[in-house]
Each structure stands twice: as structure tokens, then as C-alpha cells.
Amino acid sequence: MRPGEPRPGATRYGAPVRLWRALERRRPPGFGRVRAWRSPLRGPWLTSVFAVVLLAGLPIVTVTGLLSYAAYSPRFGQAFPPDAGWLRLPYFEWPTRPAWLYRVTQGLHVVLGLALVPVVLGKLWSVAPKLFAWPPARSFAQLLERVTLLLLVGGILFEIVTGVLNIQYAYVFGFGFYEGHYYGAWVFIGAFAAHVTIKLPRMVRALRSRPFRDALRDDRPEPPDPDGLVPAAPRPATMTRRGALAFVGGGSLLVAVMTAGQVIGGAARRTAFLAPRGGHVPGPGEFPVNRTAAAAGITAEDVGARWRLVLRGGGRTLELDRADLLALPQHTAELPIACVEGWATVRTWSGVRLRDLAAAAGVPEPASAYVRSAERYGAFNQATLQANQVADPDSLLALRVDGADLPLDHGRPARVIVPALPGVHNTKWVRLIEFRTR
Numbered sequence: 447m448r449p450g451e452p453r454p455g456a457t458r459y460g461a462p463v464r465l466w467r468a469l470e471r472r473r474p475p476g477f478g479r480v481r482a483w484r485s486p487l488r489g490p491w492l493t494s495v496f497a498v499v500l501l502a503g504l505p506i507v508t509v510t511g512l513l514s515y516a517a518y519s520p521r522f523g524q525a526f527p528p529d530a531g532w533l534r535l536p537y538f539e540w541p542t543r544p545a546w547l548y549r550v551t552q553g554l555h556v557v558l559g560l561a562l563v564p565v566v567l568g569k570l571w572s573v574a575p576k577l578f579a580w581p582p583a584r585s586f587a588q589l590l591e592r593v594t595l596l597l598l599v600g601g602i603l604f605e606i607v608t609g610v611l612n613i614q615y616a617y618v619f620g621f622g623f624y625e626g627h628y629y630g631a632w633v634f635i636g637a638f639a640a641h642v643t644i645k646l647p648r649m650v651r652a653l654r655s656r657p658f659r660d661a662l663r664d665d666r667p668e669p670p671d672p673d674g675l676v677p678a679a680p681r682p683a684t685m686t687r688r689g690a691l692a693f694v695g696g697g698s699l700l701v702a703v704m705t706a707g708q709v710i711g712g713a714a715r716r717t718a719f720l721a722p723r724g725g726h727v728p729g730p731g732e733f734p735v736n737r738t739a740a741a742a743g744i745t746a747e748d749v750g751a752r753w754r755l756v757l758r759g760g761g762r763t764l765e766l767d768r769a770d771l772l773a774l775p776q777h778t779a780e781l782p783i784a785c786v787e788g789w790a791t792v793r794t795w796s797g798v799r800l801r802d803l804a805a806a807a808g809v810p811e812p813a814s815a816y817v818r819s820a821e822r823y824g825a826f827n828q829a830t831l832q833a834n835q836v837a838d839p840d841s842l843l844a845l846r847v848d849g850a851d852l853p854l855d856h857g858r859p860a861r862v863i864v865p866a867l868p869g870v871h872n873t874k875w876v877r878l879i880e881f882r883t884r
């Protein structure tokens with residue numbers, strides 16, 4: 447049917463047809479020019495290849511993202527949003543084993559999330575004529591589909607943009623990153639579920655229509671499809687179908703290689719030159735610093751000879767200086783710090799076991815431990831640890847790293863290090879620990 451032509455059944459559906467015509471006249475610039483999208487590569491098969499990759503990858507990115515929320519111990523109000531209402535996840539105790547758990551879940555979230563960006567863009571390109579179709583819908587079912595698409599595309603672009611800006615410490619948006627990224631994720635999840643339900647059969651059909659290798663080698667346009675992805679009058683190809691897929695796949699691989707190094711650490715960190723915490727890390731300890739002592743406003747006084755660790759618990763208050771801590775049994779553990787931004791590093795830490803400090807404070811089996819830093823301001827100067835995180839034999843108040851006293855930027859004189867704990871809760875420049883019984 448051509449634009450402006452009366453719809454069949456116009457007499458019976460007078461009002462919808464009038465609305466449709468009015469919309470048709472108010473077409474926004476660029477919309478509805480389906481004939482201008484003439485790449486011979488577009489078609490259900492190509493779209494389905496991108497789709498199947500995203501169908502496998504995006505659930506992993508989503509689930510690891512939600513796990514990150516859980517790893518922040520929402521029970522203690524330290525995951526954001528603190529109260530997500532009916533979008534609240536069931537509470538469970540984040541384990542301390544395996545020690546690399548958060549490094550893997552968060553590394554996957556960030557590296558896979560970034561590596562899928564070229565595929566998302568490829569998929570959007572492949573369905574572009576449909577995204578800009580006008581009028582917006584010709585039936586109620588189609589309208590629903592369009593709204594789903596808007597939430598899906600809007601949702602994923604929002605998640606990509608906020609995620610990337612967070613990694614870059616560019617808080618240019620006027621809302622909290624965690625809140626925005628969390629609610630945005632639920633918009634995406636809802637739309638993704640609806641979209642998959644609607645489109646899965648079509649994807650399967652397109653992929654099954656012919657053997658993968660044949661489709662890959664064939665550079666003729668795909669046969670006309672009911673969705674109108676295949677252009678009616680295709681232009682000559684400027685690129686083979688293999689070339690297009692290799693371009694997108696190569697882009698993904700490049701992003702993966704350039705970001706994975708920050709999770710793997712060691713020499714691989716140098717390949718992660720796109721990541722802000724990748725490349726060569728100069729300075730003490732030679733591992734990334736989330737926030738320097740200078741940025742945190744830590745003074746020599748705060749961490750010097752007059753520094754004391756305050757331990758509270760069971761109605762008692764204890765003050766220990768550095769020598770007291772060194773006189774307690776020292777334990778060494780090889781543990782990663784894994785930041786929500788995706789970078790990680792495995793280091794050899796030594797210091798006093800948290801459970802020994804709990805016992806010293808008179809609370810041998812605490813329900814939680816509240817840790818406070820000498821850092822006065824900032825969002826990361828305190829954390830609450832779960833019972834299992836205090837009890838783990840490798841959970842330390844570390845005084846040393848890699849065989850030397852903690853460098854100032856890494857939390858001198860003492861910092862928390864707990865297996866599988868998100869980096870942010872490994873509080874630096876610890877000043878007070880309160881062991882709680884409830």
C-alpha cells in the first residue's frame with residue numbers, strides 16, 4: 447500500500463484511518479524513507495546472526511550486572527538504589543569463595559558488555575529501516591512492538607552510555623550512576639524478554655533457512671521478507687556479507703583484547719590501553735589506585751605515629767597502634783582486588799585476620815562488621831562486612847602488600863582485604879572497626 451492510499455476497510459475504521467493519515471502527514475524528518483535504505487546486505491539472515499550473538503551474550507552481561515548489585519550486600523543498605531521497591535532482588539549472602547568470584551563476574555560484565563557494543567551497533571544498522579518506519583504503527587499489535595523496540599533500544603543505549611561514562615569517571619549525568627544503571631537494566635530486561643518472545647521464531651526460521659556457510663558465501667540480496675528488511679531495490683554491494691560480519695566481529699575482538707588485560711592483570715594490563723585503569727601503572731605497588739590519598743584528603747597526621755585503630759564490640763572499645771597490630775599473629779594471603787569498573791589485580795597481602803580482631807574486641811562471632819576510614823568525605827569511606835566475610839581465614843586488616851608496608855595511596859597504615867569482596871568495600875586508611883552482634 448502506498449502512503450496516502452485509503453486503507454482497506456476505511457469505512458468501518460474511520461477514526462483510526464484518519465489518525466493514521468494525520469500521522470502520515472506529520473512524518474518527522476528522516477523517517478519513513480524506507481526506500482533510501484538500500485544496502486543489499488540487509489535481510490532477516492544477517493539480522494538473525496547478530497541476534498543470536500546478542501541472545502547468548504546479553505543475558506550474561508545482565509546476570510553478572512545484577513550479581514554485582516547483590517555483591518554490594520543490599521541488606522546493609524550499601525547497594526544502590528538502597529530500596530528498589532518491587533524491583534528488589536532477593537537478599538542472599540555473597541560468598542567469599544572462590545576468591546576470584548567477583549573478579550570473574552564483574553570482569554565478564556564489563557569486558558563482555560563493551561565487546562558486544564559493535565554487535566549491538568551492527569544489529570541496529572541491520573534493522574535501521576524498521577526503526578525509522580513511519581507511521582509508527584498500523585495496528586495495535588504493531589504499536590506494542592514499536593514501544594517494546596523503543597524501550598529495548600533506548601534501554602541498551604542508556605546502559606552502554608552510563609556504563610562507559612562510569613568507567614571513565616565522567617559523571618556528567620544528573621543522577622547517581624548505580625541507580626540509573628540499575629533501573630535502566632530493568633527497562634532493558636523487560637523489553638528484551640518481550641522482544642525475544644516476539645521474534646525468536648523468526649530468528650530461528652531465518653537461521654535455519656539455509657546452511658550457515660552457504661548464506662555466508664552468498665552475496666546476493668536475501669529473498670524478500672515480510673518484515674521488509676530486504677530492500678526492494680538494492681544497490682550494488684560495497685562489501686561482502688563475510689566482510690560485514692568480520693568487521694563487526696573484529697571490532698568486538700579488538701575491544702575485548704583492549705579491555706580484558708585490566709582484569710587479567712600482569713603483563714596483559716599493557717594491552718588494555720583503552721581502559722582507564724589499563725596500560726602501564728606507574729608508582730608504588732605498580733597496581734591501580736582507585737583514589738589517591740591526596741584526592742581522599744588523607745594527611746600525614748591521619749596515618750602517622752599518632753594513628754590508632756579503634757575496635758568496638760560488646761560494649762568495649764579498644765585502641766591499637768601499629769606496633770600492637772604487628773604483635774598480633776600475622777597472616778598472608780594472595781587475593782585479588784576487583785573493582786566494579788572491571789579492573790582487577792592479584793596481590794600478596796599480610797596483616798591481622800579480621801576474625802582475630804573480632805575476638806580481641808570480645809565478639810568472636812559477629813553478625814557484621816562496620817568499617818570506617820580516616821577519610822572524612824567521599825562515598826567510599828565506610829563499608830559493612832557480612833558475617834562470612836569477617837570469618838573467612840583470609841580476610842585481613844592488611845598492613846603490608848607484596849612484602850612491603852602498604853604504600854600511602856593503597857591505604858597505609860591498614861586496609862581491609864576480603865576474598866571475593868567488591869573492590870569498593872576494601873576500605874583504605876581504616877580508622878575504626880565495630881563488630882556487631884545483630
Ligand SMILES: Nc1nc2c(c(=O)[nH]1)N[C@H]1C(S)=C(S)[C@@H](COP(=O)(O)O)O[C@H]1N2
Nearest residue numbers: 734735736737785819826856869870872874
Ligand atoms: N577510604 C577509601 N577506601 C577505598 C576507596 C576510597 O576511595 N576510599 N576506594 C575503593 C575502591 S572503589 C577500590 S576499587 C579499591 C581499590 O584499591 P586500591 O586503590 O588500593 O587499588 O579501594 C577501595 N577502598
Ligand SMILES: [Mo]
Nearest residue numbers: 785786869870
Ligand atoms: Mo572500585
